[in-house]
Amino acid sequence: MRMGMDYYPEHWDRSMWEEDAKLMQDTGVSLIRVAEFAWSRLEPTEGNYDFEWLDDAIDTFARHGIKVVIGTPTCTPPNWLVKKYPDVLPIDAQLHPHYPGVRGHRCFNSPSMRHYSFLIVEKLALHYKDHSAVIGWQIDNEFGLHECNCEHCNTKFRDWLKDKYSSVENINAAWGNVVWSGEYSEWSEITTPLGGNRAKNPSYLLDYKRFETDSVVEFQQLQLDILKKHCPNHFVTHNIWSYPMSLDYYKLGEKLDFVSLDYYPSTSPEKDVTSGYSGALTLDLTRGIKRQNFWIMETISGPPGCWMPMWRTPYPGFIRAYSWQCIARGADTIVHFRWRSAPSGGEQFWHGLIDHSNVPGRRYEEYRGLCDEVNRLAPLLEGTQVKGKVAILHSHDQYNAFQGQLQSDGMDYFENIKTLHRAFTKLGIMTDVLSENEDLTGYKLIVAPSLFLLDTALASKFDEYVKNGATLVVLPRTGVKNPNNVCWIQPLPGPLSESAGVTVAEYDPIGKDKNSINWNNKSYSCSQWCDILTPQGAEPVARYEDDFYAGKIAATVHTVDKGKVYYLGTFPEESFYSDFFKDVADTLGLTYIPNLPEGVQVSIRSNGEKQYMFLLNLSRKQQTIQLEQSYYSVLNNKDIAQELNMNPYDVEIVELL
Template sequence: MFHFGVDYYPEHWPEERWATDAQLMQAAGVNTVRLAEFAWSFLEPEAGDFDFDWLDRAIEILHAHGIQVILGTPTASAPPWVMAMFPDSYKVNENGQRRTYGNRCEFCPTHAGYRERGRLVTRAMAEHYADNPAVIGWQIDNELNGRCYCPNCRAAFQNWLRERYGTLETLNAAWGTIFWSHVYTEWSQIPVPVETGGVPNPGLDLDFRRFMSDTFVHFQQEQVDILRQVCPMQFITHNFMGFNFDQIDYFKLAQPLDVVTWDNYPRTGWRLEKEVNHAYVALGHDTMRGLKRQPFWLMEEQSGSGGWQTVGINPRPGEMRLWTYQAIAHGADAMIYFRWRTARYGTEQYWHGVLYHHGQPGRRYDELKAIGGELQRAGEKILGAENRNPVAMILSYDTRWAFQGQQNHVDFHYPALFTSYYKALHNRNIGVDIVPSDADLSRYRLVIAPALYILPQETADNLRPFVQNGGMLITTARSAV
């Protein structure tokens, strides 16, 4: 089945409205919804006091209308009581300032207390919904992001370094700490690269970025382990953020998941360009497909204007359909639109959904319904389609992070260079796979590795036989530095 649906927040609306929403969804061909990724306050209003009754009723109504459910673990946005329980669990920004309550993703990903509360709510949800026939899968957290520079992270970073290097002599040699007399004699002396320390040692800076990426991978893995144990028949995913996001090694984050899903917003309140850069959207799709070398899902596809403090550009008539089929052409096996109904309150009042604030069907609903009808007729024929492309581009997160610390030139930008090569191929209708540096390259005629600044021996050993066997390799300046 081609999964076609919306992100739905029944907790935002009177319960007597839920049946109407389910009827409208069913009429539009919706067969899947995502629920509860921001509902921790409703799911656990007080520590250990879990309330699933309201969610049970919502799921029952949706299931009665032929709609399956993906549940989100709610750890991206904690209730006030969780953060009050652990005042030191707020992230510390790069400038050394600790965050306060009021947005989302404020938590430090290394904080033991916060992670324990996350495990507890995840397990409670998993045990309650393991045998629910309507629940088909889980989304872990929401758009994991945000490096932290707090004392907990500093201690965890020092432990990570000890495991990576073994001895301080090895670390000092790798980082070249003899420069400026920065030779470390105790692990506890090693800082995190906050702004107050000035421009950091490049080795320290790169390793901290690696460490924070690994920290989020481990944060996710704790919830993966619970879900695998308690509800092994339900799939597990996370909603990624495309090519543009650069804080986590997405190849590593995707590894333990069953399927990659991602959030695509071609028009938001932060980008007011008149025309959408379709090549850049395509790059996002191809990057997500490349994370596991398999079809992916859209967990949040734009349906209305996006924005927080300001209103973005509303998708033009037909753009929802255009973006849907562009995603399918690049390997999407599911399409979930954000969001079902525009919120009347909160930070995302201006982030419009399929329905307007008043909840009545309009142009965007009609477009959703038309797409749903088309996919009901064609969905099985396109499900699981394989993209067989002649070109691969190597995406290196190590290289990306190294350039974040040492840009090399004020006008140089690794993502822009990478995108320029991709766009040249896209404009000539040449399909591209985005792959890691250890990928099997034998199927490709051409491999492009722009500015492969970090070039481990393993990567060189992977590229050499590809070229020796007749493959074409294109690289650029700033490679193997």
């Protein structure tokens, strides 16, 4: 477990490197990430490589015991490359180039981009493969989908479709191209989606998103193969950029040693509490990509500002508390962005730990204390992991399908996951947020938010989990389509109807309007969507209270062998989920904390023998937590009482006996 800093030696006069390295060592920093945007310095002109400056920088930090992660610089093709080989630039849906000047101006399928990326990465790998201070690599920076429409992407898209469908006739059938005379007669008629109109055939658009993901993965694999060949003792990772995201992070992370996350919790007072819950979901999602611990490769050091007006400065304790939140949910290394605010360029006001004044201040002192804590507790936490009690399912395919066809005003796939996850977090129930394709054996409770795309094979897997004792909770808009994004011609929830023991007689896309349901003799508001249900073996557990379907069934439960399937036909307010999941937890023997204060989060890391519970007050209010018993704080080396008073952004870590 390490504390690290993102550092850009090329931004600073060489005379500052030694001073920075010494201060980092004194602070407790043991790692830096370098060079991910430095291609023009590493290869100033075609074929002329200059690594001497980076050698000097790495050696300077190595003398102070600081290890190095090198970022491959392929996110920022230099101007000589763009000018000489303009095919490196991605082309948007209106056929306009993504011009250089910011970053990310590269087409993943460009032959020139791939060729020169191969060369620079191989040169770096060969040069640093035996350097004792270099321990790993970050490929590129914050991959996303450019949705390029250049000639190379058109050719590659057709090849991708040929591999998947074999013939134009199969594509016409799979996509339902008979609608609007969309049938193809030859491969050359198929192009990437030009024009940017989201009303195009949804099957076509979803496959294009999948192709785009595969293009990113292929570009990453090109670099991964080089690094693994020449640097077999180094790790290789990539720093993903938050959620929601069209790029399929599960595919992206498959071949990496571990995943890294760039995490910037909001400093706004208006998001004082919600930011911590959204962040908890992001961290759980990141841990779920490879079902293992991860790194934070960037996180907040000061007020961000570049792509938007500057945020508020981090409140006292904010940097420390959110760093501990990352560790509490599975991060093994925390790298802050950045050491010092940049004097020039677009991110001048995305503040570092030290301001342009170059005088360490309050934020630096808070960070120094954080380093002391993390470095002191690292031996205890080494080898510990986070294991959730509940599985919440997530899918980039589902997200993309919903984004392509909005179902009702205000209905949002990812926001609904946030609400579900927040309910569990407020109960102190740790969740694993996993791909729907993962093996979910062993989870007593599985929550499936809107399996819009669903085939019989996946439905059969869920059926087996339930038969073997799992409780499955299903939400509206499940089983609507097959994986080709074509609607099933059968009652909803499609392939899950038999397991759920219910069908949808009619639905009402109520959007931002309100209805209410009655569950356990208590009324809860609901919105977005209302399925009117007809039991086919299931038992009613909730009914609507308003509109023309007042009294009709809103939710059911169906017992299947050893397990149960709950079908919730609407999206209730958060308080319903809290009450409902407490009831389910009681039935399943899952423990929870019934009165956890707003903004306070609890999580556990364990190595099988020792367990450490993290208590975090991610709010600006003083909060009081009622614990089951008194504990010993390994953070503060003292006993803490059952009634624990926590100041704003306070942290406690206790050992569970």
